[in-house]
Amino acid sequence: xxxxxxxxxxxxxxxxxxxxxxxxxxxxxxxxxxxxxxxxxxxxxxxxxxxxxxxxxxxxxxxxxxxxxxxxxxxxxxxxxxxxxxxxxxxxxxxxxxxxxxxxxxxxxxxxxxxxxxxxxxxxxxxxxxxxxxxxxxxxxxxxxxxxxxxxxxxxxxxxxxxxxxxxxxxxxxxxxxxxxxxxxxxxxxxxxxxxxxxxxxxxxxxxxxxxxxxxxxxxxxxxxxxxxxxxx
Numbered sequence: 001x002x003x004x005x006x007x008x009x010x011x012x013x014x015x016x017x018x019x020x021x022x023x024x025x026x027x028x029x030x031x032x033x034x035x036x037x038x039x040x041x042x043x044x045x046x047x048x049x050x051x052x053x054x055x056x057x058x059x060x061x062x063x064x065x066x067x068x069x070x071x072x073x074x075x076x077x078x079x080x081x082x083x084x085x086x087x088x089x090x091x092x093x094x095x096x097x098x099x100x101x102x103x104x105x106x107x108x109x110x111x112x113x114x115x116x117x118x119x120x121x122x123x124x125x126x127x128x129x130x131x132x133x134x135x136x137x138x139x140x141x142x143x144x145x146x147x148x149x150x151x152x153x154x155x156x157x158x159x160x161x162x163x164x165x166x167x168x169x170x171x172x173x174x175x176x177x178x179x180x181x182x183x184x185x186x187x188x189x190x191x192x193x194x195x196x197x198x199x200x201x202x203x204x205x206x207x208x209x210x211x212x213x214x215x216x217x218x219x220x221x222x223x224x225x226x227x228x229x230x231x232x233x
Contacts, residue, residue, distance in 0.1 A: 007040035015132040054085035158229035
């Protein structure tokens with residue numbers, strides 16, 4: 001694999017480390033996987049494309065079934081784009097403690113008589129393996145991948161990609177209605193300013209988001225992820 005695919009190599013390595021990891025460190029591994037995604041623009045662009053307008057809560061309800069014994073089963077969407085959106089949103093919610101990782105394992109991947117570590121193996125095979133495979137398939141598709149150096153160096157595009165991820169996972173911040181409206185207005189304005197390559201307006205809105213998230217600390221991680229877009233520019 002060429003050096004141009006280094007971001008995919010690193011993503012795959014993180015997935016493999018997760019799959020080969022231990023149950024007790026699993027929640028930490030989720031954070032590492034999401035950090036790897038945030039640090040690699042092509043991967044993040046794929047996920048942003050998939051999660052746009054994706055309704056996780058509805059898909060989650062549709063994915064759960066129960067048999068006559070009360071055992072629950074989680075079935076992933078059939079389309080690869082929806083699989084990526086579903087799994088990323090699930091991991092994002094787990095990392096933000098909106099969904100308990102260990103409760104999720106017990107709920108869907110526990111089998112009587114098995115050790116806790118087997119739940120982790122079942123989860124890895126059912127969630128992380130298809131996530132890795134789908135990302136790899138899409139990475140090679142020109143429809144999703146923007147490979148130019150210009151894109152990688154352009155923080156306006158990075159901001160827009162990050163905003164799409166934030167908006168599609170807005171509920172994890174648990175904002176009140178008025179807070180959510182204000183946050184969304186700031187994000188939408190920042191998105192438009194980035195589309196227009198308006199550097200002055202972008203920095204003004206970043207100051208506004210900095211202040212907003214210092215007051216509404218539950219959304220602070222969103223601001224920090226936007227701040228990362230300016231690294232190396």
